[in-house]
Amino acid sequence: MREFSVPASYVISDDQCMADAVTRNEREHPDSVCFLTPTSGGDWSEVTAAEFANQVRAVAKGLIASGVHVGDRVSLMSDTRYEWVLLDYAIWFAGGVTVAIYASSAAEQVRWVLEDSGSELLIVEQATHAAVAAEASEGLPLRETLRIDGGAIAELITRGREVPDTELTSRRAQLGAASDAVLIYTSGTTGKPKGVPLTHGNLGAMAACGPARLPSFTAPGSRTLLFLPMAHILAHAISLAAFENRVIVAHTSDWSNLPAQFAIIRPTGVLAVPRVFEKLYNTAKQLAHDSGKGRIFDRATDIAVAWSRALDTGGPNLWLRAEHVLFDRLVYGKLRAILGGECAYALSGGAPLGERLAHFYRGVGVSIAEGYGLTETTAAITLNGHETGNQRLGSVGQPFPGHDVRLADDGELLVRGPVVFQGYWRNPHATTESFTDGWFHTGDLAAIDSDGYICITGRKKEIIVTAGGKNVSPALLEDTLRAHPLISQCMVIGDAKPFIAVLITLDRDALPGWRHRHNVPTATPLLDLISHPDLIADIDQAVAATNARVSKAEQIKRAHILDAEWTQETGELTPKLSLKRPAVLKRHEADIDAIYG
Secondary structure (H helix, E strand, O other): OEEEOOOOOOOOOOOOOHHHHHHHHHOOOOOOOOEEEOOOOOOEEEEEEHHHEEEEEHHHHHHHOOOOOOOOEEEOOOOHHHHHHHHHHHHHHHHOEEEEOOOOOOHHHHHHHHHHHHEEEEEEEEEHHHHHHHHOOOOOOOOEEHHHHHHHHHHHHHHHHHHHHHHHHHHHHOOOOOOOOEEEEEOOOOOOOOOOEEEEHHHHEEEEEHHHHOOOOOOOOEEEOOOOOOOOOHHHHHHHHHHHOOEEEEOOOOOHHHHHHHHHOOOEEEOOOOHHHHHHHHHHHHHHHHOOHHHHHHHHHHHHHHHHHHHHOOOOHOOOOOOOHHHHHHHHHHHHHHOOOOOOOOEOOOOOHHHHHHHHHHHHOEEEEEEEEEEEHEEEEEEEOOHHOOOOOOOOOOOOOOOEEEEOOOOOEEEEEEOOOOOOOOHHHHHHHEEEOOOOEEEEEEEEEEOOOEEEEEHHHHHHOOOOOOOHHHHHHHHHHHHOOOOEEEEEEHHHOOOOEEEEEEEEHHHHHHHHOOOOOOOOOOHHHHHOHHHHHHHHHHHHHOOOOOOOHEEEEEEEEEEOOOOOOOEEEEEOOOEEEHHHHHHHHHHHHHHOO
């Protein structure tokens, strides 16, 4: 199929404003718990809809007193925390536009966002961010920088005490569906980030569409722990949808302690990028093998996948049901306990989730809904949902109601609809290049089945053309390889080369167990470890399993194991953990020359 549409099931009014959810929840459900915030004693305190509304109004008045006018951009540089959400809504109450800056941004990146957005007020989280901001803002017309952990919230509340409620009412009257709500700079893998303005109408359409596909995830009273960066549209969108539907949300930026926080919050649903689900699976598998229970875990994996697949083909037979019950006691229950014990639903986005991994988690009892979208489409524009009858694992689902998808002649996915932005910030050239007759070019290659379910097959700009003229999409190869416990990151190479190869970094957390199983001294340096015959054999086995999924011309002929790590700090990964391919190519130019020498 080349084109598919889903009729709209909602109406976005001309005066749509996301801030209205604050007053609506306060009016209709004042005592409903909306947020959990950490206390100094390590506990979590509740914030009701009425309390949140009072805080938002008070902070908004402070922003007005600080000189924020309707349409002004206010930059926010912070890790994921309750105050991020509070400030976001307060900026809208003041009539402003939230400009999201990743907390991990370097001074040069911060300067570009501040300068290009025209922000005059910057709110940062802590002293390290303030230092980066000071360097970044030199010479720019930035009026002020406030610090969250330096008392920014209290300071704004104090400043706004003399601002009347009527001023907030006046600001609200000047906003509508066409008003910009957020300005997000695409992290990108090449070039300077482009500003993506999303309107209140864009966000309203997202909030109307998403919960319809995720009724259990967004049911009032459900709980979730948000830990992805709020500067990323995916976390931001889920945060908004959760508040609209009175889902109780806790926030954290401490990824190192997630299981302990899951145990306290006991989320009914979680949002994560695929790497988190891969890491959880790989760690559990590694621990099982390290403790001599590898065969049990591997069999449990096979049964979970088989159980999930059977749900789509008439249901599991008696023997499969019996084995599933057994492994639920031995394995699956323990995996669910890591997520807090009550998590039955998850949402994955930001990168492709492997089909087998999705079946594994559904077999374990955690149904993962996978969506597809970009910053330019207000996060998701398609979604698979959680319900078995409407879920096709391996796809990213159907378009949202009111949206259309189409395949270009070269297989590129084109989209249009209410969640699609109108154009890049102050960049008409980039906007013209990205739209054709109202259709937005996603840059991703896809296939659409007869029922409108979409499968993403690769990134148009990442297609490798070998010296023999064979087109190879690296996505399938890389996704399959990363499922191996020893592999942290990998990048397939071979453009204009005689064969396909891959660069591989090792998962440091998996190495202690591997050393123990292979009687390798703990003190063995990583540089020596990457040339160890047993480790090379394990990686070669992973490559062979990956090659079995593609044609001979697409197969990896050589794997090169690196002693390096790829991180945001070293420049190879974006904040959503996507590869910056040009950065990897530049850093490992000598390694690549050696492969093809």
